[in-house]
Amino acid sequence: MTSTVNIHIDGQPLSVQAGSSVAAALAATPTGCSRLSVGGEPRAPFCGMGICHECRVTIDGRRQLACQTVCQSGMRITTGTATHRP
């Protein structure tokens, strides 16, 4: 049995496999998206390796790259998809 950690994305509680990146966790949200583009299009993790910045989200109040951040218990993640405001 694999261990899990509990996090919140846009206020919704979520349980993910321990060691998962925040980018991987985003896939379990309804849209899977991280932000809206300048032109208002939804965007999701793209390069997976910290290059493209498409996966930037706010984690515990700081803007970070979801693909380079490991989920920690209690983490509060806010996407820029405007479906939920903090």
Next chain:
Amino acid sequence: MNSALPSIAAPSRRCDILIIGAGPAGMAAALAAAPSGAAIVLVDDNPAPGGQIWRDGPGAHLPPLARTHRERLSGAANVRVLTGTRVVGLGSGAQPGDAPALLLEDGERGWTQHCGRLILCTGARELLLPFPGWTLPGVTGAGGLQALIKAGLPVRGQRIVIAGTGPLLLAAAHTAAEAGARVLRVAEQASWSALAGFGLQLPRWPAKAVQALPLLAPSLRAASHVLEARGEHQVQSVRLQRGTGEEVLECDRLACGFGLVPNTHLGQMLGCELNDRQGLTVDAVQATAVPGVFAAGECTGFGGSDKALVEGAMAGHAAAGDATAALALAPQRARWQGFADALHRHFALSPRLRDLPRPDTLVCRCEDVAHAQLNARSGWIDAKLHTRCGMGPCQGRVCGAATQFLFGWTPTPARHLLAPARIATLAGTDESTP
């Protein structure tokens, strides 16, 4: 032109050898330099060492070589590994005889890192080329998909199409299949004859041939490339060119990678020259033309992890002052350079890929700049000034390489900042202390 950021008063630290990038090259450099007793700092922006190829995570299966490297590193008392730490720019106030200082930032604080010698092992990134629909959620890089799966992305039962070029496509397909995905197609833009030519070369490097065989997927098609990703809010199908015909496949994910681009922004910011492989130019012991600065691995021109391991070890020995030990590895370096040559020769990009974007296809994903807006521009700087192309958070790392292929432009490296940084880092205040 390239200069340290003005008015930096960040707290500073010093080490003997600073290594940027903890992939195979960076790990090998640290391990080669460690017996000298030098104080070594190994920095990586990812949560764990390993780089791309040895990326760890809940979905990763690390090869034994990666494990032994990590174990040896953690056993070296004079090597400090700083993960989750990125270079945001150049520092100021380097001592005479030292390598240039760098401004580093982790999740908590920023500081100026001084060092006697600097080894750049900044790796390579995927070449990500624009095509209609490539901004849809569910479309990723090929190596990008592999990295996300290793980091825990669930793909079990998902239908996945992988397209682009190079051995990384097969590696990504293998990782996806192991994680329970259904890989419907691996579309390789190179011709069967190019693939066969590469395959015939492989016995020169038996270890590579052994690695390659299990990766051969029945879904592999040569002379095939992506034309379009379709979907409402998420990719739902992909249209592929197949020889002279087309095929449409319904899918949950599309992963496209068009080869690798050396990460040279930091090296160029420091004043290093580029070679004909778009990598950093180095000499017989991996030294760049900038005093005290060495480079190793994919950032000198992509060629795989074996080349990176040898080059990293050479740079580590040389930076620790043992040029003899570095030069003793020259035959190994030449052997893996031959493999790199074969990669470059057999997976050259078809010019047809330049025709993929439509006028309204976005090329710069950060600033939403369309192909038609760029078509009218004369070069990279002209495009930046008129369209903001390349001026978003990725600082042209995606669109710069894309426009180099699409329009033949030469993207110029950043002058001051390599990555978005916190104001507190730049102002030199430590936000972790109240």
